[in-house]
Amino acid sequence: xxxxxxxxxxxxxxxxxxxxxxxxxxxxxxxxxxxxxxxxxxxxxxxxxxxxxxxxxxxxxxxxxxxxxxxxxxxxxxxxxxxxxxxxxxxxxxxxxxxxxxxxxxxxxxxxxxxxxxxxxxxxxxxxxxxxxxxxxxxxxxxxxxxxxxxxxxxxxxxxxxxxxxxxxxxxx
Amino acid sequence: xxxxxxxxxxxxxxxxxxxxxxxxxxxxxxxxxxxxxxxxxxxxxxxxxxxxxxxxxxxxxxxxxxxxxxxxxxxxxxxxxxxxxxxxxxxxxxxxxxxxxxxxxxxxxxxxxxxxxxxxxxxxxxxxxxxxxxxxxxxxxxxxxxxxxxxxxxxxxxxxxxxxxxxxxxxxx
DNA sequence: CCTGAAGCGGACTCTGCAGTCCGCTTACGT
DNA sequence: ACGTAAGCGGACTGCAGAGTCCGCTTCAGG
Numbered sequence: 001x002x003x004x005x006x007x008x009x010x011x012x013x014x015x016x017x018x019x020x021x022x023x024x025x026x027x028x029x030x031x032x033x034x035x036x037x038x039x040x041x042x043x044x045x046x047x048x049x050x051x052x053x054x055x056x057x058x059x060x061x062x063x064x065x066x067x068x069x070x071x072x073x074x075x076x077x078x079x080x081x082x083x084x085x086x087x088x089x090x091x092x093x094x095x096x097x098x099x100x101x102x103x104x105x106x107x108x109x110x111x112x113x114x115x116x117x118x119x120x121x122x123x124x125x126x127x128x129x130x131x132x133x134x135x136x137x138x139x140x141x142x143x144x145x146x147x148x149x150x151x152x153x154x155x156x157x158x159x160x161x162x163x164x165x166x167x168x169x170x171x172x173x
Numbered sequence: 174x175x176x177x178x179x180x181x182x183x184x185x186x187x188x189x190x191x192x193x194x195x196x197x198x199x200x201x202x203x204x205x206x207x208x209x210x211x212x213x214x215x216x217x218x219x220x221x222x223x224x225x226x227x228x229x230x231x232x233x234x235x236x237x238x239x240x241x242x243x244x245x246x247x248x249x250x251x252x253x254x255x256x257x258x259x260x261x262x263x264x265x266x267x268x269x270x271x272x273x274x275x276x277x278x279x280x281x282x283x284x285x286x287x288x289x290x291x292x293x294x295x296x297x298x299x300x301x302x303x304x305x306x307x308x309x310x311x312x313x314x315x316x317x318x319x320x321x322x323x324x325x326x327x328x329x330x331x332x333x334x335x336x337x338x339x340x341x342x343x344x345x346x
Numbered sequence: 347c348c349t350g351a352a353g354c355g356g357a358c359t360c361t362g363c364a365g366t367c368c369g370c371t372t373a374c375g376t
Numbered sequence: 377a378c379g380t381a382a383g384c385g386g387a388c389t390g391c392a393g394a395g396t397c398c399g400c401t402t403c404a405g406g
Contacts, residue, residue: 004352004353005351005352005353005402005403005404006403006404007352007353007354007402007403008352008353008354008403011353011354031392031393031394032393032394032395033392033393033394036355041354041355042354042355042356043355043356043394043395044354044355044356044357044395044396044397045353045354045355047394047395047396048353048354051395052394052395053393053394053395136339138335138338139335139339143328143329143332143335143336146327146328146329147324147327147328147336147339149327150323150324150326150327151320151323151324151327151340153323154319154320154322154323154324155316155319155320156316156319159316162311162312162316163316163320165311165343166309166312166320166340166343166344167324167339167340167343168343169342169343170338170339170340170341170342170343170344171339171343177382177383178372178373178374178381178382178383179373179374180372180373180382180383180384181373181382181383181384184383184384204362204363204364205363205364205365206362206363206364209385214384214385215384215385215386216364216365216385216386217365217366217367217384217385217386217387218383218384218385220364220365220366221383221384224365225364225365226363226364226365347406348405348406349404349405349406350403350404350405351402351403351404352401352402352403352404353400353401353402353403354398354399354400354401354402355398355399355400355401356397356398357396357397357398358395358396358397358398359394359395359396359397360393360394360395360396361392361393361394361395362391362392362393363390363391363392364389364390364391365388365389365390365391366387366388366389366390367386367387367388367389368384368385368386368387368388369384369385370383370384370385371382371383371384371385372380372381372382372383372384373380373381373382373383374379374380374381374382375378375379375380376377376378376379
């Protein structure tokens with residue numbers, strides 16, 4: 001990655017920026033051609049760095065996952081497990097809903113990228129809250145994320161916070 | 174519809190049956206070719222009866238919508254508004270989740286077909302339950318359906334009942 | 347500078363879909 | 377039984393997007 005020629009590095013950056021914007025706007029349905037056009041490069045250039053569209057999507061997603069991971073770690077350090085969980089849910093939702101298209105990409109990928117770590121943190125967060133009696137126990141820790149995400153995506157543009165409240169209320173013990 | 178030649182009527186039936194099965198399996202992504210193949214007809218035959226894929230989808234969906242409508246009317250007649258609503262939700266979910274692909278088609282169409290009536294019934298059902306104090310008031314009657322449907326579709330295959338419970342709990346006053 | 351390797355980009359292929367068209371077939375009234 | 381209009385089906389078109397390839401351009405080291 002450091003071995004790239006200067007023009008190549010510049011183009012790579014442009015591609016990633018464009019991809020982020022286009023995926024954010026159109027979700028997984030975004031086309032490589034559109035990204036290349038916005039980046040001001042030929043689409044062959046995109047494919048040289050990212051052999052498939054999914055590869056590019058992962059690259060874009062990875063930055064977001066990193067942010068979520070930091071939040072999750074912080075939440076795990078909270079004194080009150082219940083509050084840690086609900087705060088995290090709200091903050092994560094705020095982040096994801098800033099770029100709904102990318103949110104859809106995450107759902108689309110089944111979170112394959114480097115999300116094993118994040119998923120692990122999420123599970124810990126949930127089961128800690130369950131043990132503390134703040135969360136209903138009849139749901140698997142791994143299932144909470146998908147449920148919340150689905151509710152967020154189903155909401156009409158401005159109203160996802162209401163949907164989130166409802167689902168979080170439903171999750172309470 | 175009664176003016177059809179006998180072979181045409183038979184083919185029409187075959188097409189609808191095949192479409193139902195294929196849409197149920199693959200959702201809105203199903204291809205006309207696959208439906209035609211399963212029906213044992215050329216795809217030109219499908220297009221003669223249903224000029225666009227959406228037309229065919231509507232035809233398939235309509236039967237399901239009719240069933241839901243009957244349920245909704247029954248639920249509106251229930252003594253307890255809250256119970257009427259929650260029973261309807263569970264029964265409707267049971268019906269829809271029997272054919273998840275068709276459920277996806279319904280979501281895909283934004284329920285255009287003849288669903289104005291059903292939507293109206295749904296709104297009445299919700300606002301009646303809200304007035305009776307059985308349902309939280311900070312959600313529009315028209316928003317309840319999408320939220321519930323999204324949760325159902327997000328559930329891993331066998332577990333949608335759990336997801337439904339959670340969302341319905343969240344909806345309680 | 348000059349050169350060769352790295353990089354570029356767009357023309358090209360391939361795939362899969364919706365939707366059209368028309369020569370052939372078949373049901374059905376007489 | 378036969379004439380004809382209704383019906384059939386598959387070859388065809390058009391489109392859009394993913395991924396490939398290769399002749400040309402540009403960077404960077406000597």
